[in-house]
Amino acid sequence: MRLLLDTHIVLWWMSGDPALPMPARDAIIRLDADVFVSAATTWEIAIKQALGKLAFPVDRIEAMLEEAGFEPLAIQVAHTMRAGALPPLHHDPFDRLLIAQAQHEGMTLVSIDPQVRRYAVPTIG
Template sequence: MIRLLLDTHVYIWSVAKDRRMPTDFRELIAEADQVFVSTASIWELSIKSARGKLEPDGERAIDELEEQPVIVLPVQLKHAKAVRTMPDLHRDPFDRLLVAQARTEVLRFLTVDCELSEYLAEKAPA
């Protein structure tokens, strides 16, 4: 069973059908049994929108969430707690939370952020 969690930028690219989306990501998303988008991603996009720093595709990703073929993954207490056991490899709290969600829920995390690869290579805590 293929279960994916999309990083915020990957979610935006999927909504916009952006050509920056890697071909293998497109294929994985098309073949996946379940594709998740975290409420943390929508929170991050909403903050950028409120500050006037969000591109139109990001605004569309917020507005069309309910119309997308994705499952919204709420942030739960276990996800927030999982962040505290992660090494301090990345400063972005949203990215750290997304990695914690992927690891906790045993989801493949789709991102092009190379800085997150060290988290993804680690064994998830038991």
């Protein structure tokens, strides 16, 4: 199983937040799960931290993701083109890019965002 984590899922996982739904937690810890975090997610976290909307040690994010066993997913031109072609059901550019990446890479998107579920992408959350 190949999973792509939405930003809120990454933050909840890293902080041990009980808001992380059990289906998401169970999927992430499965032995056969390959868990990915998009560069879009780390970018979004850095932006929110810089704006004062998030207290998170962004200087440690790369090490934290590595310690968790999560794989980085780079942003490719194909991902951005697919994101631009998505129907305008959701206006968050970060979520649109994650949806496009999950579709293009054949991944399940781990998210509780109801807007994400409006797209043709498998989800857990």
